Amino acid sequence: xxxxxxxxxxxxxxxxxxxxxxxxxxxxxxxxxxxxxxxxxxxxxxxxxxxxxxxxxxxxxxxxxxxxxxxxxxxxxxxxxxxxxxxxxxxxxxxxxxxxxxxxxxxxxxxxxxxxxxxxxxxxxxxxxxxxxxxxxxxxxxxxxxxxxxxxxxxxxxxxxxxxxxxxxxxxxxxxxxxxxxxxxxxxxxxxxxxxxxxxxxx
Amino acid sequence: xxxxxxxxxxxxxxxxxxxxxxxxxxxxxxxxxxxxxxxxxxxxxxxxxxxxxxxxxxxxxxxxxxxxxxxxxxxxxxxxxxxxxxxxxxxxxxxxxxxxxxxxxxxxxxxxxxxxxx
Numbered sequence: 001x002x003x004x005x006x007x008x009x010x011x012x013x014x015x016x017x018x019x020x021x022x023x024x025x026x027x028x029x030x031x032x033x034x035x036x037x038x039x040x041x042x043x044x045x046x047x048x049x050x051x052x053x054x055x056x057x058x059x060x061x062x063x064x065x066x067x068x069x070x071x072x073x074x075x076x077x078x079x080x081x082x083x084x085x086x087x088x089x090x091x092x093x094x095x096x097x098x099x100x101x102x103x104x105x106x107x108x109x110x111x112x113x114x115x116x117x118x119x120x121x122x123x124x125x126x127x128x129x130x131x132x133x134x135x136x137x138x139x140x141x142x143x144x145x146x147x148x149x150x151x152x153x154x155x156x157x158x159x160x161x162x163x164x165x166x167x168x169x170x171x172x173x174x175x176x177x178x179x180x181x182x183x184x185x186x187x188x189x190x191x192x193x194x195x196x197x198x199x200x201x202x203x
Numbered sequence: 204x205x206x207x208x209x210x211x212x213x214x215x216x217x218x219x220x221x222x223x224x225x226x227x228x229x230x231x232x233x234x235x236x237x238x239x240x241x242x243x244x245x246x247x248x249x250x251x252x253x254x255x256x257x258x259x260x261x262x263x264x265x266x267x268x269x270x271x272x273x274x275x276x277x278x279x280x281x282x283x284x285x286x287x288x289x290x291x292x293x294x295x296x297x298x299x300x301x302x303x304x305x306x307x308x309x310x311x312x313x314x315x316x317x318x319x320x321x
Contacts, residue, residue: 033279034253036269037232040276041249044233055236057248070254073261 006052010042013052013060020064024136027201030071065139074200075137081197082133086126089190094118095183098175109175112183116174117165124161128154209245218255219294220244222287225265231278232256256281264290 014035021031038055045055056063072078091114102109131154139147178186213220217239224230224238235256236249246252259265264287272278283291 036276037253037279038250040231040272040278041233041236043275045249053248055249057250063248063250066254067250067257070257070261 006046017064024068069140081193085190085193088186092186095178113175113177128158222291225281226283229280229282
Protein backbone atom coordinates (compact mmCIF):
# COMPACT_ATOMS: atom_id res chain seq x y z
CA UNK A 1 0.00 0.00 0.00
CA UNK A 2 1.37 3.43 -0.92
CA UNK A 3 1.89 5.92 1.95
CA UNK A 4 -0.56 8.86 2.08
CA UNK A 5 2.27 11.30 1.27
CA UNK A 6 3.23 9.24 -1.77
CA UNK A 7 -0.40 9.10 -2.85
CA UNK A 8 -0.58 12.89 -2.63
CA UNK A 9 2.65 13.21 -4.59
CA UNK A 10 1.30 10.87 -7.25
CA UNK A 11 -1.93 12.84 -7.52
CA UNK A 12 -0.03 16.12 -7.70
CA UNK A 13 2.26 14.76 -10.43
CA UNK A 14 -0.61 13.38 -12.51
CA UNK A 15 -2.56 16.65 -12.10
CA UNK A 16 0.47 18.67 -13.23
CA UNK A 17 0.97 16.44 -16.30
CA UNK A 18 -2.74 16.74 -17.11
CA UNK A 19 -2.55 20.54 -16.89
CA UNK A 20 0.36 20.46 -19.29
CA UNK A 21 -1.59 18.25 -21.72
CA UNK A 22 -4.56 20.58 -21.43
CA UNK A 23 -2.34 23.52 -22.40
CA UNK A 24 -0.98 21.43 -25.29
CA UNK A 25 -4.58 20.92 -26.50
CA UNK A 26 -4.55 17.13 -26.04
CA UNK A 27 -8.21 16.00 -26.34
CA UNK A 28 -9.98 15.38 -23.03
CA UNK A 29 -10.64 11.68 -23.75
CA UNK A 30 -6.93 11.05 -24.41
CA UNK A 31 -5.92 13.06 -21.34
CA UNK A 32 -8.17 11.00 -19.06
CA UNK A 33 -7.03 7.70 -20.51
CA UNK A 34 -3.33 8.53 -20.28
CA UNK A 35 -3.66 10.06 -16.80
CA UNK A 36 -5.20 6.84 -15.52
CA UNK A 37 -2.36 4.87 -17.09
CA UNK A 38 0.30 7.14 -15.58
CA UNK A 39 -1.40 7.04 -12.18
CA UNK A 40 -1.38 3.21 -12.17
CA UNK A 41 2.30 3.15 -13.20
CA UNK A 42 3.33 5.61 -10.47
CA UNK A 43 1.38 3.65 -7.89
CA UNK A 44 3.09 0.38 -8.92
CA UNK A 45 6.48 2.10 -8.82
CA UNK A 46 5.93 3.54 -5.32
CA UNK A 47 4.58 0.22 -4.03
CA UNK A 48 7.72 -1.49 -5.37
CA UNK A 49 9.84 0.99 -3.40
CA UNK A 50 10.83 3.20 -6.35
CA UNK A 51 10.27 6.91 -6.71
CA UNK A 52 8.15 9.04 -8.98
CA UNK A 53 11.17 10.62 -10.67
CA UNK A 54 12.23 7.21 -11.97
CA UNK A 55 9.05 7.27 -14.07
CA UNK A 56 8.69 10.89 -15.16
CA UNK A 57 12.29 12.13 -14.91
CA UNK A 58 13.40 15.48 -13.51
CA UNK A 59 11.57 17.69 -16.02
CA UNK A 60 7.85 17.01 -15.73
CA UNK A 61 6.93 19.52 -18.47
CA UNK A 62 9.32 17.82 -20.88
CA UNK A 63 7.89 14.40 -20.01
CA UNK A 64 4.34 15.64 -20.63
CA UNK A 65 5.39 17.36 -23.88
CA UNK A 66 7.07 14.19 -25.22
CA UNK A 67 3.94 12.18 -24.59
CA UNK A 68 1.62 14.86 -26.01
CA UNK A 69 3.76 15.06 -29.17
CA UNK A 70 3.49 11.29 -29.64
CA UNK A 71 -0.31 11.55 -29.46
CA UNK A 72 -0.42 14.31 -32.06
CA UNK A 73 -0.99 12.90 -35.55
CA UNK A 74 -0.71 15.96 -37.79
CA UNK A 75 0.96 18.82 -35.87
CA UNK A 76 1.86 20.89 -38.94
CA UNK A 77 -1.61 20.54 -40.51
CA UNK A 78 -3.22 21.39 -37.15
CA UNK A 79 -1.09 24.51 -36.85
CA UNK A 80 -1.74 25.65 -40.44
CA UNK A 81 -5.48 25.17 -40.02
CA UNK A 82 -5.41 27.25 -36.83
CA UNK A 83 -3.60 30.04 -38.70
CA UNK A 84 -6.14 29.83 -41.55
CA UNK A 85 -8.98 29.95 -39.00
CA UNK A 86 -7.50 33.03 -37.29
CA UNK A 87 -6.97 34.82 -40.60
CA UNK A 88 -10.47 34.13 -41.95
CA UNK A 89 -12.91 33.65 -39.06
CA UNK A 90 -11.95 36.74 -37.06
CA UNK A 91 -11.89 39.22 -40.00
CA UNK A 92 -15.10 37.64 -41.36
CA UNK A 93 -16.95 38.03 -38.07
CA UNK A 94 -15.51 41.53 -37.56
CA UNK A 95 -16.73 42.54 -41.04
CA UNK A 96 -20.23 41.15 -40.44
CA UNK A 97 -20.48 42.74 -37.00
CA UNK A 98 -19.10 46.13 -38.07
CA UNK A 99 -22.51 47.82 -38.65
CA UNK A 100 -23.86 46.44 -35.36
CA UNK A 101 -20.74 47.51 -33.40
CA UNK A 102 -21.10 51.02 -34.79
CA UNK A 103 -24.76 51.08 -33.85
CA UNK A 104 -23.87 50.06 -30.27
CA UNK A 105 -21.20 52.79 -30.22
CA UNK A 106 -23.77 55.28 -31.47
CA UNK A 107 -21.85 56.03 -34.69
CA UNK A 108 -23.64 55.93 -38.01
CA UNK A 109 -21.84 53.41 -40.26
CA UNK A 110 -23.77 50.52 -41.79
CA UNK A 111 -20.97 49.30 -44.07
CA UNK A 112 -19.85 45.67 -43.94
CA UNK A 113 -16.07 45.57 -43.84
CA UNK A 114 -12.94 44.85 -41.85
CA UNK A 115 -11.72 47.74 -39.68
CA UNK A 116 -8.05 48.45 -40.49
CA UNK A 117 -7.26 48.86 -36.77
CA UNK A 118 -8.62 45.38 -36.12
CA UNK A 119 -6.54 43.96 -38.99
CA UNK A 120 -3.44 45.58 -37.45
CA UNK A 121 -4.29 43.89 -34.14
CA UNK A 122 -4.66 40.56 -35.94
CA UNK A 123 -1.28 41.09 -37.61
CA UNK A 124 0.15 41.15 -34.08
CA UNK A 125 -1.95 38.45 -32.48
CA UNK A 126 -1.78 35.75 -35.16
CA UNK A 127 2.05 35.53 -35.30
CA UNK A 128 2.16 35.68 -31.49
CA UNK A 129 -0.27 32.81 -30.97
CA UNK A 130 1.31 30.84 -33.80
CA UNK A 131 4.77 31.11 -32.23
CA UNK A 132 3.20 30.19 -28.87
CA UNK A 133 1.69 27.07 -30.46
CA UNK A 134 4.98 26.17 -32.18
CA UNK A 135 6.74 26.27 -28.80
CA UNK A 136 3.97 24.16 -27.21
CA UNK A 137 3.87 21.57 -30.00
CA UNK A 138 7.64 21.11 -30.19
CA UNK A 139 8.48 21.74 -26.54
CA UNK A 140 9.87 18.18 -26.28
CA UNK A 141 12.62 19.05 -28.76
CA UNK A 142 13.75 22.12 -26.82
CA UNK A 143 15.66 22.22 -23.57
CA UNK A 144 14.16 24.20 -20.69
CA UNK A 145 16.45 27.21 -21.22
CA UNK A 146 15.67 27.53 -24.95
CA UNK A 147 11.93 27.16 -24.44
CA UNK A 148 11.96 29.76 -21.62
CA UNK A 149 13.99 32.19 -23.77
CA UNK A 150 11.69 31.71 -26.77
CA UNK A 151 8.56 32.17 -24.63
CA UNK A 152 9.95 35.29 -22.94
CA UNK A 153 11.12 36.66 -26.32
CA UNK A 154 7.73 36.19 -27.98
CA UNK A 155 5.92 37.80 -25.01
CA UNK A 156 8.28 40.79 -25.21
CA UNK A 157 7.80 41.24 -28.97
CA UNK A 158 4.03 40.89 -28.52
CA UNK A 159 3.96 43.45 -25.68
CA UNK A 160 5.91 45.99 -27.77
CA UNK A 161 3.71 45.41 -30.83
CA UNK A 162 0.57 45.69 -28.71
CA UNK A 163 1.79 48.97 -27.19
CA UNK A 164 2.42 50.32 -30.71
CA UNK A 165 -1.10 49.28 -31.72
CA UNK A 166 -2.69 50.88 -28.64
CA UNK A 167 -0.96 54.21 -29.28
CA UNK A 168 -1.11 54.38 -33.09
CA UNK A 169 -3.20 51.63 -34.68
CA UNK A 170 -6.36 51.50 -32.61
CA UNK A 171 -7.76 54.92 -33.41
CA UNK A 172 -7.95 54.56 -37.22
CA UNK A 173 -11.51 54.56 -38.64
CA UNK A 174 -10.54 53.17 -42.02
CA UNK A 175 -12.39 50.15 -43.27
CA UNK A 176 -11.72 47.56 -45.97
CA UNK A 177 -15.20 47.15 -47.48
CA UNK A 178 -16.51 43.63 -48.09
CA UNK A 179 -19.82 42.37 -49.41
CA UNK A 180 -21.93 40.40 -46.93
CA UNK A 181 -21.49 37.11 -48.91
CA UNK A 182 -17.71 37.62 -48.96
CA UNK A 183 -17.62 38.23 -45.18
CA UNK A 184 -19.90 35.22 -44.69
CA UNK A 185 -17.62 33.06 -46.84
CA UNK A 186 -14.56 34.14 -44.83
CA UNK A 187 -16.39 33.17 -41.63
CA UNK A 188 -17.43 29.81 -43.10
CA UNK A 189 -13.85 29.02 -44.16
CA UNK A 190 -12.69 29.80 -40.60
CA UNK A 191 -15.35 27.56 -39.03
CA UNK A 192 -14.46 24.74 -41.45
CA UNK A 193 -10.74 25.10 -40.60
CA UNK A 194 -11.51 24.82 -36.86
CA UNK A 195 -13.73 21.79 -37.47
CA UNK A 196 -11.05 20.00 -39.53
CA UNK A 197 -8.36 20.90 -36.98
CA UNK A 198 -10.50 19.42 -34.17
CA UNK A 199 -11.13 16.30 -36.25
CA UNK A 200 -7.36 15.84 -36.73
CA UNK A 201 -6.84 15.90 -32.94
CA UNK A 202 -9.17 12.96 -32.32
CA UNK A 203 -7.51 9.62 -31.63
CA UNK B 204 28.87 1.08 -18.90
CA UNK B 205 28.46 4.52 -20.49
CA UNK B 206 24.73 5.06 -19.75
CA UNK B 207 24.30 7.99 -22.14
CA UNK B 208 25.71 5.98 -25.05
CA UNK B 209 23.53 3.02 -24.02
CA UNK B 210 20.40 5.21 -24.05
CA UNK B 211 21.30 6.71 -27.43
CA UNK B 212 21.83 3.27 -28.95
CA UNK B 213 18.63 1.97 -27.40
CA UNK B 214 16.51 4.83 -28.73
CA UNK B 215 16.30 3.40 -32.24
CA UNK B 216 15.42 -0.12 -31.20
CA UNK B 217 13.31 0.37 -28.06
CA UNK B 218 10.03 0.25 -30.00
CA UNK B 219 11.01 -3.17 -31.38
CA UNK B 220 11.82 -4.34 -27.83
CA UNK B 221 8.39 -3.19 -26.69
CA UNK B 222 6.77 -5.01 -29.61
CA UNK B 223 8.69 -8.17 -28.75
CA UNK B 224 7.57 -8.04 -25.10
CA UNK B 225 3.95 -7.43 -26.02
CA UNK B 226 4.13 -10.22 -28.63
CA UNK B 227 4.98 -12.69 -25.81
CA UNK B 228 1.79 -11.75 -23.96
CA UNK B 229 -0.41 -8.72 -23.34
CA UNK B 230 1.31 -6.38 -20.89
CA UNK B 231 0.71 -3.00 -19.23
CA UNK B 232 3.13 -0.07 -18.94
CA UNK B 233 4.74 -0.87 -15.61
CA UNK B 234 5.27 -4.51 -16.60
CA UNK B 235 6.92 -3.43 -19.85
CA UNK B 236 9.30 -1.04 -18.08
CA UNK B 237 10.12 -3.70 -15.51
CA UNK B 238 10.80 -6.30 -18.22
CA UNK B 239 13.17 -3.86 -19.98
CA UNK B 240 14.99 -3.16 -16.72
CA UNK B 241 15.19 -6.88 -15.89
CA UNK B 242 16.71 -7.50 -19.33
CA UNK B 243 19.44 -5.00 -18.38
CA UNK B 244 18.45 -2.30 -20.87
CA UNK B 245 19.44 1.18 -19.74
CA UNK B 246 16.12 3.06 -19.91
CA UNK B 247 16.61 6.55 -18.46
CA UNK B 248 13.08 6.76 -17.07
CA UNK B 249 10.10 4.38 -17.17
CA UNK B 250 7.89 7.05 -18.68
CA UNK B 251 9.95 7.16 -21.88
CA UNK B 252 8.13 4.02 -23.07
CA UNK B 253 4.75 5.81 -23.25
CA UNK B 254 5.43 8.09 -26.24
CA UNK B 255 6.72 4.99 -28.06
CA UNK B 256 3.64 2.97 -27.11
CA UNK B 257 1.45 5.85 -28.30
CA UNK B 258 3.29 5.93 -31.66
CA UNK B 259 3.05 2.14 -32.04
CA UNK B 260 -0.67 2.32 -31.29
CA UNK B 261 -1.10 5.23 -33.70
CA UNK B 262 0.44 3.30 -36.59
CA UNK B 263 -1.62 0.21 -35.81
CA UNK B 264 1.19 -2.02 -34.51
CA UNK B 265 -0.46 -2.25 -31.09
CA UNK B 266 -3.96 -1.96 -29.69
CA UNK B 267 -4.83 -1.46 -26.05
CA UNK B 268 -7.66 -2.32 -23.72
CA UNK B 269 -8.54 -1.47 -20.14
CA UNK B 270 -8.81 -4.27 -17.59
CA UNK B 271 -9.48 -4.20 -13.83
CA UNK B 272 -6.52 -4.91 -11.53
CA UNK B 273 -6.54 -7.14 -8.44
CA UNK B 274 -5.47 -4.09 -6.42
CA UNK B 275 -5.45 -0.45 -7.40
CA UNK B 276 -6.73 1.33 -10.48
CA UNK B 277 -7.55 -0.44 -13.77
CA UNK B 278 -4.65 -1.10 -16.12
CA UNK B 279 -4.23 -0.52 -19.83
CA UNK B 280 -2.93 -3.64 -21.51
CA UNK B 281 -1.21 -3.55 -24.88
CA UNK B 282 -1.77 -6.22 -27.49
CA UNK B 283 0.20 -6.77 -30.69
CA UNK B 284 -1.63 -6.66 -34.04
CA UNK B 285 -0.78 -8.31 -37.37
CA UNK B 286 0.86 -5.04 -38.43
CA UNK B 287 2.94 -5.17 -35.24
CA UNK B 288 3.95 -8.78 -35.85
CA UNK B 289 5.14 -7.91 -39.37
CA UNK B 290 7.01 -4.88 -37.97
CA UNK B 291 8.66 -7.07 -35.35
CA UNK B 292 9.79 -9.54 -37.99
CA UNK B 293 11.36 -6.69 -39.99
CA UNK B 294 13.01 -5.35 -36.84
CA UNK B 295 14.56 -8.79 -36.16
CA UNK B 296 16.08 -8.84 -39.65
CA UNK B 297 17.38 -5.26 -39.46
CA UNK B 298 18.82 -5.81 -35.99
CA UNK B 299 20.58 -9.03 -37.03
CA UNK B 300 22.14 -7.22 -39.98
CA UNK B 301 23.22 -4.18 -37.94
CA UNK B 302 24.54 -6.27 -35.06
CA UNK B 303 26.55 -8.43 -37.49
CA UNK B 304 28.05 -5.33 -39.15
CA UNK B 305 28.84 -3.56 -35.88
CA UNK B 306 30.36 -6.71 -34.44
CA UNK B 307 32.51 -7.15 -37.55
CA UNK B 308 33.89 -3.61 -37.23
CA UNK B 309 34.19 -3.32 -33.46
CA UNK B 310 35.43 -6.89 -33.22
CA UNK B 311 38.56 -5.97 -35.19
CA UNK B 312 39.75 -3.45 -32.61
CA UNK B 313 38.57 -5.57 -29.67
CA UNK B 314 40.86 -8.39 -30.91
CA UNK B 315 43.75 -5.92 -30.91
CA UNK B 316 43.23 -4.72 -27.34
CA UNK B 317 40.83 -1.88 -28.22
CA UNK B 318 43.42 0.47 -29.76
CA UNK B 319 43.34 -0.71 -33.35
CA UNK B 320 47.13 -0.29 -33.62
CA UNK B 321 48.12 -3.80 -32.70
